[in-house]
Amino acid sequence: MTSPNFLLLLLVQTLMIGLRADLPGTWELLVANAGIATMHTAVTRFNTVVLLDRTNIGPTRKMLRPGHCRIDPQDPLLKRDCYAHSALFDPATGLIRPLMILTDTWCSSGQFLPDGTLLQTGGDRDGVKKIRKFIPCEKTSFCDWEELEEVELAQGRWYSTNQILPDGSVIIVGGRATASVEFFPSRHGGGAVNFPFLAEAEDTQMDNLYPYVHLLPNGHLFVFANNRAVLYDYTNNKVLKQYPKLDGGPRNYPSAGSSAMLALRGDHSSATIVVCGGAQFGAFIERNTDTPAHGSCGRIEATELNAVWEMEDMPFGRIMGDMVLLPTGDVLIINGAEAGTQGFEMASQPCLYPLLYRPDEPVGLRFMTLNPGSVPRMYHSTANLLPDGRILIAGSNPHYFYKFEAEFPTELRIEAFSPEYLLAEKANIRPTILELPEKINYGGGFDVVVTTELPVVGIIEVNIASAPFATHSFSQGQRLVKLAVSSAVPDAVGSYRISCMAPPDGRVAPPGYYMVFAVNTGVPSVAKWVKLL
Known part of the structure; x- marks a missing residue:
């Protein structure tokens, strides 16, 4: 049954149709059926895009290469799985090539290494300690996932965050019931290092998962979880500073805000962090899909001695919005919903209007509403900057399995959003x-x-x-x-x-x-x- 809130949203969108032509930005459909719903995405140096979903969800709409099947007696749905759960997409041609992933990548994390290899860590079930690599190749060559057998994570990592460090190694931060960090390549004898801040930031509905981790130009990490942030010296495992709490409720998974570090400029010594959106506390526990998201943003000069949050409001309350740094230094906020939380079938009222955040404008003038899309992008959606300046929009599967007969169905379409700077007249x-x-x-x-x-x-x-x-x-x-x-x-x-x-x-x-x-x-x-x- 269609919810009253969704019908109201459709009515509002209908009334806004006449205004869309005056809003900046354009949309285009790149692929009508990618074959898999995309939970994770990354753009390679060969201008291809890695698409990645879970493995234990049953049939997708994309088959693996003939003769290639995943054999897993523990899989709850398919013991012999010949369906692709990862793929390589070429935006220039629209071609999609299936990739073979063996272990479960549900809510895993990733990061590119200095040589261009995509490092992929953790997940659920048989993937919780797994380390995987994808070495991108020229479009005329063949490359696929490699699952490392000789090394694994020291602790299971589900909902963790990866960040490349100044020496090219990667720090892996947190995860569900995992208040620690570890490194790739491994340090400290291959073990994890306790990071109590993550446990302190946990509440009764978690809210410390997928922590926002930003490498500052002073070499330390800004780590944000729930509504708190610290300056973290990962070399000595020491918290150097606790920043003031950010008002407005929890911001991390499952309360679904987003964060970005603004463009580094000038002498590159200062860094500004922005955290926007989130769910009301309690909505996740109560499974309340109609609880309005909040639209507040906090902005902080993280490298200042006495840093404080500067508050402002977006035009819309938003959860699950993706923040994409544009080549100009502006930030695109796209995807998500206006009510509920992250999680399967936990949100409603899709937020179809992207926002442009212009950091150099004064408070009150920073947000510009852009031309809305028509495809709801709910839980498990992604957004990535492409080399041609467009934004690749993929995913949205708010269901445990693939489900196409639903108010917000599993989404296999891939779109591109073109900011105003790509208008023909420019x-x-x-x-x-x-x-x-x-x-x-x-x-x-x-x-x-x-x-x-x-x-x-x-x-x-x-x-x-x-x-x-x-x-x-x-x-x-x-x-x-x-x-x-x-x-x-x-x-x-x-x-x-x-x-x-x-x-x-x-x-x-x-x-x-x-x-x-x-x-x-x-x-x-x-x-x-x-x-x-």
Whole structure:
């Protein structure tokens, strides 16, 4: 039966149809049937996208390669499973190639390593201690998941968070009933290290899962769980600072807010963290799908001595929103719902309107409402920045298994949202990168050559963006760094040379592959990949 709240939402959307043409942004359907519902997504340096779901959900709508089946006597539904639960998607062609995953990746975590390998850790059941690797390859080659047999996690990790560190290793933080951290490659003799803050942040409905972890340019971690945050020295396992509590209720899973660290700029010494949205405490315990989400955001200068939260409100209450750093430094908030919590069949009132958060505007003017989509993106949705500047939108399965006859069915469509900077009328100021080194060194200078149709007015920015692992309303390892640049100097007819300075060290930008965007008057180029080392 269709809920009254959903009918009311449809009525409101109908009334808004006439206004949509005036709202920025456009939508396009990339794939009508991806074959799997996507719980986790990550963009590789070959411009492909890893799609990943659970393994113990029964048949998907995508078969594995002939002769390849997963044999698991413990699987509750399929002892011999010939269906794909992961795939590699090429946005340029729409092609989807099945990948073979053996252990359960439900509510797992991930991060790219410096060599471009996607590290994937934990999950449920047989995957809870598992470490997996996906080594991306050229589109004409074949690559698949590798499940490591000789090493495993020291503790089971379900709903944990990964963050790459300045030396290229990865810290794995928390998880359900796991108030500890550990590292890949392993440290401390291969064991986990107790992190009491996570236990202190737990409440009767948890709210400390998928903690928000941001690497600050001072080399320490900003770790947020529930409504609390600390400055964490992971090298010495020491909490250096406790930040003030953030008002407005719990923000982490299952209360479903989101967080991003704003673009690092200037001398890269300061960092600003934003945490937006969340559910009312108690909604998860009571399984109340109609409890309104809150729309408050907290913003804090995490590197300041006496940092305090600055509060502001979004136009909508929102849970399960994804925060995506755009090449310009603005933040897109997309997906989610206006009532309930995270969890299977625990939310209602899909929030179809994306928001643009403009950090440089004053409080009260930072949020812009964008053109709404038409596909509800509820629990287990994802959003990722693509190298061409679009945002890939995938997933939404608020059911334990695949269920297509429901108010909010399992969603197999993949879409792209194009921010206003991709409008056709801005094409003549969109730069194209002609020359860029394949590798850049910390603290070193390098040149970028770009071309535009119209003469350059002002400074062309050169910004580098990481490729995060997106899951459960948080993009693990997401980062945007605005580089120090010179004014664009004419290099040839219609082209310009820009002198750039690479980040000073791995605290500002950990080693690995980054998308490089040239941004002219707020309009980004198509990115090229560079290896920072």
